[in-house]
Amino acid sequence: MYIFMTGGTGFLGGRLAKELIERGHRICMLARTPEKVNAQFTAEERKSIDVLPGDLTARALGADERFIDSHKGKVDLFLHMAALVKFDEELREELFETNLTGTREALRLAKLIDAPRFFHVSTAYTLGAKEIGGxxxxxxxxxxxxxxxESKAHAEQAVWQSRDELDVSIFRPAIIVGDSKTGEADSKFTMYGYMRALELFKRKLERRGHSVESIRLIGSASGTSNLVPVDYVADVLLAAIEHAKAGTIYNVTNDSPPRNEMMLDYMKESLSFPHLTITETPTDTLSSVEQSFNDMVKVFNPYLNRNITFHDENTKQLLKDAGFSKLRLDQQSLRRIVNAYYQTKH
Known part of the structure; x- marks a missing residue:
């Protein structure tokens, strides 16, 4: 199968691209800097990779007429994975440009080259403030x-509106973390971005000579973190190559997400930062040090105050059809994933 990919040099995309090549597929990969492809893939793997030098927000991703003519009717699947994953309000324009405009341009190119199928990798958190995700x-x-x-929800709408021209499927992973078996990770965002903020604050306290017995983090101790290891998300997408249904949405989520309190305990142990506690204490009772700490991690707060139930019947059926196992994430795997934070720095 000949597969066009965006996001092929990213955390999930790189992992998936290697799996696809190993299974005998050929890839055409969008790359703003083709050198990154050379650095990330072996010489043998690169024999199965064609590169489109381009940009996610350029018209048709930067593909010219020559590329379009030479690839028309030859791409079996268009796999759109690239996205900007940041939560800051001041980045709103950049987020919409990358995540919405980028998706529209990916759809444009898919139609120009007559790709019959389009997979869009979104996020489980397009549910907004809801507590149940369907x-x-x-x-x-x-x-x-x-x-x-919000930008990803609008991108899903753009994909859905193209379902009369393309066989579209939407995949919504929750919080992607390291490999459940090895702990391998290279992500600098999501949970590892949060751990980095914790470590930076710890160093800040140490430099200033602060002696504190406890620092309260505002959040719900009984809330849960819907973590999905990268190998599980890759398995879902591999299963989808042969078994995904057109016009279908797949939540790639965790039926038994760990409690925030337990995950914070693992992080405290990994970072040697025992002073943290998670509490629903009103912010007006915080000390200045605690307030400073909570300000540092405020972009992550929406993910520390909830206990969302995601329905994933479509994904379970997909895995069953393909003969893949359901997600199993035990405490040993969770500890391994948390400890992978230090691997991301070397």
Missing amino acids: ETLYDVSQSFLNPYE
Whole structure:
């Protein structure tokens, strides 16, 4: 199969690209800097990779007429994975440009080259402020917790509106973390971005000579973190190559997400930062040090105050059809994933 990919040099994309090549597929990969492809893939793997030098926000991703003519009718699947994953309100314009405009241009190119199928990798958090996530399209007029979620919800709408021209499927991973078996990770965002903020604050306290017995983090101790290891998400997408249904949405989520309190305990142990506690204490009772700490991690707050139930019946059926196992994430795997934070720095 000949597969066009965006995001092929990213955390999940790189992992998936290697799996696809190993299974005998050929890839055409969008790359703003083709040198990154050379650095990330072996010489043997690169024999199965064609590169389109381009940009996610350029018209048709930067493909010229020559590329379009030479690839028309030859691409079996268009796999759109590239996205900007940041939560800051001041990045709203950049998030919409990358995540929404980029998706529209990916759809444009898919149609120009007559690709029959289009997979869009979104996020489980397009559900906005809801506490129950279904495998259905969400209304973009609802409230969202940050511009990242909102931009991805609009991108899903753009994909859905193309379902009469393409066989579209949407995949919504929750919080992607390291490999459940090895702990391998190279992500600098999501949970590892949060751990980096914790470590930076710890160093700040040490430099200033602060002696503290406890620092309260505002959040829900009984809330859960819906973590999905990168190998599981890759398995879902591999299963989808042969078994995904057109016009279908797949929540790639965790039926038994760990409690925030337990995950914080693992992080405290890994970072040697025992002073942290998670509490629903009103912010006006915080000390100045605690307030400073909570300000540092405020973009992550929406993911520390909830206990969302995701329905993933479509994904379970997909895995069953392909003969893949369901997600199993035990405490040993969770500890391994948390400890992978230090691997991301070397």
